[in-house]
Amino acid sequence: MTALGLSPPVTLLNVPNAITGVRTAGAVGFATAALTRRSGHLLVAAYLIYWVGDILDGVAARALGQETRAGAVFDIVADRACTSACAAGLVVLRPSTAVPMAVFLVQFMVIDQLLSLMFLRWPLLSPNYFARVDRRIYRWNWSPPAKALNTAAVAILSIWAPVAVAVAFALGVTAVKVVSLISAAGLPASARP
Structure with a gap:
């Protein structure tokens, strides 16, 4: 806490959060392409980007000592974005x-x-x-x-x-x-x- 009673600034710019951002953009982008092109291959790529990226951001956070509560919340929210986009693609391709x-x-x-x-x-x-x-x-x-x-x-x-x-x-x-x-x-x- 600072003298004004405010919390210190939250660090969002670090390697694990960059991985989370990239894997989210990649997974959602590929899932959206899978939806519009009705492509199973693009959907598999979306799921792989999501799952591999989700593992990598956690490994990077622990290995680099860059775990933060804000990063954990970012990861939780990003997981929902990836999952919803991939699930939509799956339902469209396989009703x-x-x-x-x-x-x-x-x-x-x-x-x-x-x-x-x-x-x-x-x-x-x-x-x-x-x-x-x-x-x-x-x-x-x-x-x-x-x-x-x-x-x-x-x-x-x-x-x-x-x-x-x-x-x-x-x-x-x-x-x-x-x-x-x-x-x-x-x-x-x-x-x-």
Whole structure:
């Protein structure tokens, strides 16, 4: 805090945030091109840019010591932009994916976003450190296997599995997210990690 009671300026210009910006522009751009050209190849490229870029920005943040709370929020918001654009492309190219992707989008865009931003209640740099507050919620949502299942599995199942299986999986993930959100909201904010 400064003498005026204001917080110090937020650092947004760093390598991980640049990666987040580039991967978001790239994924949304390729997903938009996939929509307009009805191209599966462009959609695969969009998903790859999103997923590889999402891994790289996190690795860069930790490796370079450039993790910030603002960067974590930027990453969370950017994930929603990439996901919504890619999901739209998937539904246009494969209309049979509409129901599982709709369930997934409500879960990811609303419930998971609220849950992911819960880290701001504690002095944590990002949801990646939520194990300091609650190990179970962390394991279910931000451990590496949970992250992969939470974002990639529904899209993959929507393409390769029967619709009922993809919807059941999306509903299962939604249930885990709702329970996690309710549990996280009930934790005392004063708990020190």
